[in-house]
Amino acid sequence: MSEPILEMSGIVKEFNGIRALDGVSVSVQRGEVHAICGENGAGKSTLMKVLSGVYPHGSFDGTITLDGDPVAYGSINDSERDGVVIIHQELALSPYLSIAENIFLGNEVQRGGVIDWNRTNVRAAELLARVGLQENAATKVLELGVGKQQLVEIAKALSKEVKILILDEPTAALNDDDSAHLLGLIEQLRTQGITSIIISHKLKEIRAIADTVTVIRDGRTIESFPVEDSDEIETRIIRDMVGRPLDHQFPPREPSIGEEKFRVEDWTVHHPIDVDRIVVDRASFHVRAGEIVGFAGLMGAGRTELAMSIFGRSYGSGISGRVFKDGREIQTRTVGQAIRNGIAYVTEDRKRYGLNLIGSITVNVSAAALGKLARLGIIDRHREYAVAEEYRRQMNIKTPSVSSVVGNLSGGNQQKVVLSKWIYSGPDVLILDEPTRGIDVGAKYEIYGIINEMAAQGKAVIVISSELPELIGLSDRIYTIAEGKLTGELDRAHASQEDLMRRMTASRIQGAQPS
Amino acid sequence: MTTTTAEQATAPVPPRPDGAKKKRRRVDLRQYGILAALAVIILLFQxxxxxxxxxxxxxxxxxxxNAYVLxxxxxxxxxxxxxxxxLSVGSVVATVGAVAALSMNSWGLPWGAAVALSLLVGALIGAWQGFWVAFVGIPAFIVTLAGMLVFRGVALVLLTGGTISGxxxxxxxxxxxxxxxxxTPDLITLGIGALASLALVVQQLKGRADLRRLNLPRERTASFVLKIALAVVAIMYLCYLLAYNRGTPIILIILATLVLxxxxxxxxxxxxxxxxxxxxxxxAAMMSGVKTKWVNFFIFVNMGFLAGLAGVVSTARAGSAVASAGQSFELDAIAAVFIGGAAVQGGVGTVIGAVIGGLVMGxxxxxxxxxxxxxxWQQVIKGLVLLLAVAFDVYSKRRTGR
Structure with a gap:
């Protein structure tokens, strides 16, 4: 290990004035497996997009050198030409094309625009053998499971003479066997001289295969150190990941907690397409009136899936389990039914599931409770306007008028519109999924105030968040969830970030078995 | 809907104390845009x-x-x-026209019952297509493309290739x-015009009074008065023209009712x-509890019903039913809707806009x-007008960064 193959230093990347990366430096040695670790939103994925040219040179500050030479990638094509290949969390394969076609997509084996199918298939077969995928190269990608698709992605990377392979959460969607196989493959590629960077927060995995780990927090490099398979390393990584002091400001609150309001028993959810995969595994929990209960889990742990499946079965298949409100079992089979039973779910993805972005604030606020504003199916528009106006004042939505189009508002104000919509629906149980994602500090404080107010009104409030200080600051009680299972239940008084993170990263995988 | 005015937040506007008023004014400008295009075309041809x-x-x-387009x-x-x-409405027009003609001439139904039957058949056809779109989940493009073939065929079968007249x-x-x-002049037509004008003025004044009472943002008085004055002039001029012909077309009453x-x-x-x-x-609609399947279903039932009505109207206008009736009506209707400012990706559009678009075509x-x-050449010109109208829409959206 002499000169590093890749050196990124002082990387700064801003989005609309918010620093996602604030001077990150990473140094990767030739031929190692380098893990990059950090909480959701720490900046890991942004860093990899900077490296691979998704964010072109010039849109960020700092320098990148590859093999000692500075590089300036204008696009992902430039970085791939240098052998830097990224495999994203969301796989980017074309489902109706064959494995071979996908491997050589954009890089076809051709002469004068005519594809040489024989050579394509022969080379594809070689690559498949190298990644240990026993499939016919002519098989369509949609017939493969996620694990095998991941291998196709790697084969595609290998076809490009890869020097540095970047894998973003490669095992997040895989089952145990596929994960073990993948990790084994990464080991094997290392012996062939390929450097890998893996982004992961599964500590067991990192212990098993990484040579070095770099921990990033809040857009900064915390430290970089060699990995050995020990519990001390795990503790050190966790400490680095969460080390942020509890400096968030939370509005004062006197919890007044009543009877049990909401209870879920043995809730099990399967993946909507891959129906054998269990996404939520026998989850049972309860929330009392006036209580704020946090759900801590990393991305992909099943927290959103749990919430959405309860809310009108908006996610998943093969759902089983029971839901109780005020001690009586209720049905939540459709969204309408869930709403009528007093459940509201504020989505983590407001642009996709929460808002009609081309609609006005008024129509968005009333969208979940039009029935309240209508008689014989006719909407009382004056009252509707008055309601929107009322929420604009109450929530302090910054806009020239409630007739403004929601798509033009800032993230924080959009979030307030979504909150208004659900609060206006008059819920008893309010489920908030990442309520402060992508919004600035001032708006966060306001939203915390709104959440407290909801609890003070005696509602059962559930907050799902991957920001631990936020959960500790807000919640009376916190459940941890990992790989679809509830792995812990802690009172606020006993919850520490380290403890939560340990339970959030609890894994069924007992280390990989490198082949 | 104010959905067509997303741009204001970024567009430079003169400072005004009340942002809402500013927005109101812009909405109207946009609607006037479509109207202005119609006025220009009328003047040009005049x-x-x-x-x-x-x-x-x-x-x-x-x-x-042109009642059918509207x-x-x-x-x-x-x-x-x-x-x-x-895509099927043209074929549905033909099928329903055949049903109407057959039911009167071959089955001996009185004309009122024949109309009722025709509308019912239209709605049933809509229900058939709505079922596939809403509950089976087949894209409407495919379902109605199939419907276009199927109902053209049904019309041919019903009429066995011939014409039913008389x-x-x-x-x-x-x-x-x-x-x-x-x-001449027809006083009834002038009376209808006067009543319509009066109703318009009363309704507008009442709406404005409501806004004032609730302290909601209002249009500026000048533009409000101008708008009403222009509308009254247009209504009275139309009635004047009709009064000097044969009076109020029955179809105009039907159209006005539908528009309202x-x-x-x-x-x-x-x-x-x-x-x-x-x-x-x-x-977002699904996650807000909207029964999206049923809404989709009824949208198509309604489309079928209106296609049935268009079938009745165009058959009555022609005085006979032929299997080739309604050819390319769907394209006229779609063009009218887009000229009227609807967005290809959905979510935007108004009835008034579509009707004005239809009048442009007419x-x-x-x-x-x-x-x-x-x-x-008529086809060439109509095609180009459609293209330009949508291009203008796309351009104005892009310019304002949407």
Missing amino acids: VLTGGRLLYPGNVSNLIQQ ILAIGMVIVIIAGHID LPRSFNAIGSGTLPSTG LYSFMLSRTVFGRHVYAMGGNLY VLNQGLSILSVDAA
């Missing part, structure tokens, strides 16, 4: 035809000739706002008749709101015919 476009007889003709455009704008399309005169009056007339009814439905009812919500963001038809422009 000049080109040496004043013949607005001859009383021609105006009456224009309305009766009726279909009203149904189509709802389909398109919800993010679908309906329909009752009361039936034909739906398409080409007028209300009773008192001679459907405008109200889209802008004021829960159903209409759900249509916009689904077009704006289908997932005036083009009429004007070009008066000028005896070759039918082939």
